[in-house]
Amino acid sequence: MTGSVEVVYRGIFQKHLGQRITRGIVLAAWKEGKVGISFGRYGDSPERNGIPAKSFAVVADNEEELQAYLSRYEPSNNDVTVAVDDTLCKGVESWAWYGLQPINKLTRAGGTVLVTSIQTPEELLKDCHRKNAEWNLAVLKGTASFSGLWVYKEDHTDVRVLGAIAKVAPHVVKIESVEAAIRGEWGDELKVGSARKAYERVEIRTVRPEEGNPEKPYEFQLPKWWEMKEALVIPGIPVRQEVRGWDGGYRPGRNPTFKKFATRTMRPVVDFEICTKCTICWLQCPDSCFDVTPTGHYDANMEACCGCGVCEAVCPVKDCITMVNERAFEDNASQFEAYQKDEAAYKAWLREKIQDKVVTSRSHGFRYRGQYQEELAQMAAEGEGPGGS
């Protein structure tokens, strides 16, 4: 019998986390006398930061079964899909394919999507797309763990996920073997304890086919190479998109086959009232995501924004641009249109988004040396993280 687990993670920020989880699964399987292999998806390399990528673990009773399973391109019928960041539930547009893939697409019928999140399963189901079969949603309580590429944040998310996998898929790995593997790999009883607690506390819920986000994920039909023009020339992007009623405004043409917004974990919200139209966010955006409105405002287009936060960093006006956790939003609607329609309502909406410190405070990656030690101390003080929760 074989079992497989895919870990969906946010590029460089979670590369080592993803690798540790899939490696841990194989180490645990060995403790049970099984064989296994853990590997990253080739098509994801190099993992761009933020862009969803995958790491896999396959375990089997013997070499023959493992070889047979690996003869396919990649595991596509997984017992467990792990999303180490809950905004991945909105869908995944990775390097390796075109279009948006639901988080549960490669989860087998009756399999489990395991998410680390502080949201409830019901809130997460607003994002997760529907599946044509019954599946399980498991929530491991915790905020998404982002760290640097060269500096790892030891917040025990890796072992907690391993403990939770043992709960939702004991036929892949058992909790006893996970504990033994952690002892062997790290020799840390605190980590063993974190795995056991996660095993006991992970929340699981069955999801019926009619539950979840009804939206159809976007996809593209691309020509085959032999259908392309001579010399494999492809069309360039038009310099502008016409927008009705936008005299004097400008919306650039954009790549139609890659949207990039599934990369986003935070989005900028703009206070148009205090904006001085200084142009700096527009000029400094690496993704050219700002549309220039006829009034000379800059409206971050949510189909193109990948949430890097440079606009907030360069904006000279205090509190004009604020990055807010992506989970606080349901759609990609234009903020400027909402502002034009009803300024007071927009202002209230804006205030609500910005004031919720739970959703605005979010770490993207390494900021300064010593940051992770401080954060871990803070988590310990609040009874979370290593040894806690």
Add this chain to the structure above:
Amino acid sequence: MMMTTALTVLPTQDLQPFKGVKKVRIEEYFTSGHRTCQGCESALVMKLMAKAAGPRTIILGSTGCMYVANTTYYSTSWVVPWMHTQLGASGSAAVGTAAGLKVLMRKQRIKEEPINVIAFCGDGGGADMGLSSISAALTYPEYNFLILMYDNESYANTDIQLSSMTPYGANTTFSPPGKARRILHKRWKKNVACMLAAGHPECRYVATVDASYPLEMMNRVRKALSIGGPTFIHSLDPCPKGWDYDPMQSHELGELAVETGVWPLFEVENGILKFYGKSKAIAQGRKRKPVREYLLRQGRFAHFTEEDLDYFQKKIDGMWERWLLPGIAPFRLADDIKKALAKSEAELEATS
């Protein structure tokens, strides 16, 4: 614009500097939907470069992030014509394209008009593999083109391997700090802009730029495209992936590189060397920020001890305090030459 003895030189576009951010053209010629990292400064360099050059431009890209991430199968973010060139071939591709355009115009196969030719390369494609082809290209005064090197100080596209532009001590896949040896990479990075400016008398314009100063950066691109002949620009691009920092800090790290003196902004125009922006003030004696402010914001230097930080600071101090061309060329004059020069200067002063 001008005729030299035996060479026909085609006119270039008249690209006057943008006078202020409000005067920058609104159109994008490199647009959204590229598969780069969040906060990718090199993507910003592409965008600003294309914006500065305008619609009548052909861009050639050698292998690197800005090829792989921007143009996956049947997918592009380029508005202007773009073509992939071999890794290390940006110089030859630029000469070939400029020469081809010239012939097509002479044979009246296409309308005669000035068309910008820009070839870009990363630090791997330019400073390592492509250096000879760039050097060769810069010896052809009869062709108009710009070679822009976007330097993120590693082979970031293939998982952050060390390049000759990786700074001292940085953590890369090829130089991981370990218990036995903390610092594996001990070479000091090359100064490509200085090397190319010093060695290519036919090249009229060489500059270093930093996209954290977008107006200055775009105007250097416009100068390079309008001055005529082959030109070279070297851009330092903070890389959130390889340098390991929160992508929100891209802009700030670009500024810190200049303010700490690690990245001098200068241009050599018709043989005249000028510092510009904050580097000008530094060259004139303004205090530099300590390099630790820059280094400790990046995960690739997180393993540095106080000793390493001091060493790095001393090297930067030396660059500015002891070099003949501060921050640029690591020369010092031999004593007899110094004396002779001082003497002739004194004589000059006495006679004037």
